[in-house]
Amino acid sequence: MKISQEVRTQLESATKGTRSQPNQQMDFSNIVQTKANQLKEQEFERLMKDITKQGDKLSRTRSFQDLAKYKQFVQRFMKEAAQYGLGLNKSHSWNRNGKNRMLTTIKTIDQKLIELTNTVLEQEKKGIGILQLIGEIKGLLVNLYT
Incomplete structure (x- = not known):
């Protein structure tokens, strides 16, 4: 049995129409993902910028209020970095004895975010060193007091 040319063209036109819709959906999801990444x-x-500004202020004033604010900025940055920069991937596998074991791996999602975290830590190394010295002095004073 031969397939006539008319049936073949109808099938081809029907499949071409359905293929264009997923591309449009893919384009939309890519656009949304790109915008979300830009906002992040x-x-x-x-x-x-807030951490850098607060680090400069802390190194000049060395007050406990500035220290607390600096710590809040760093904690917020690290929380955001952990939430958006790293993904937790869990999988199950079986060992030779037939026991189930759960494997947890951390997967890097956005390498630029990790680089940004490292850049902030490098820039604030001086401020962190000053804070470390302040902490040591405070500890020595507490030991002297008790």
């Missing part, structure tokens, strides 16, 4: 990067850059 802007938020991290803003947090980095």
